[in-house]
Amino acid sequence: MKIKLDISNEHYDEIKCALEERGIVIDDTADFVLSETNSFIDHLTVREKEANERIILSVDEIVYIETFGHSVEVQTQETLYQASDRLYRIVRLLDPTKFLRISNSVVIAKDRVQRITPTLSSKFILTMSNGKSVDVTRSYYYIFKEYFGI
Incomplete structure (x- = not known):
């Protein structure tokens, strides 16, 4: 087994x-x-996208995690990794005081948010510490707003 x-x-x-x-x-x-x-886990086993080597990644290095269908990508400050588990399983293992789900497909590290830009359609666009942008969808709008006191 x-x-x-x-x-x-x-x-x-x-x-x-x-x-x-x-x-x-x-x-x-x-x-x-x-x-x-x-x-809660303090590391996550991921694969380097290009070298296909397994890495034990500290969760403190994670900027955000995003899923595209069955593919789960873990974004750090400089590198993009592939996770072997489903997003919902990973979310259950992460400390909710450090990570926040902002859409059905994205989980962010709360301390890695650099800029919050509101939109006219009850959404936010977040600029993360690595310069990439992710969207807070309408379904998660009020959860996000409450957490950040907006």
């Missing part, structure tokens, strides 16, 4: 060893995920 571990660094090695002793393979592409309750 293969499983993916989404747990904190402090418990990762201990749990990994215990599972491997029982014949369970730890694989980041596995369908089954073992995660801690009441704990």
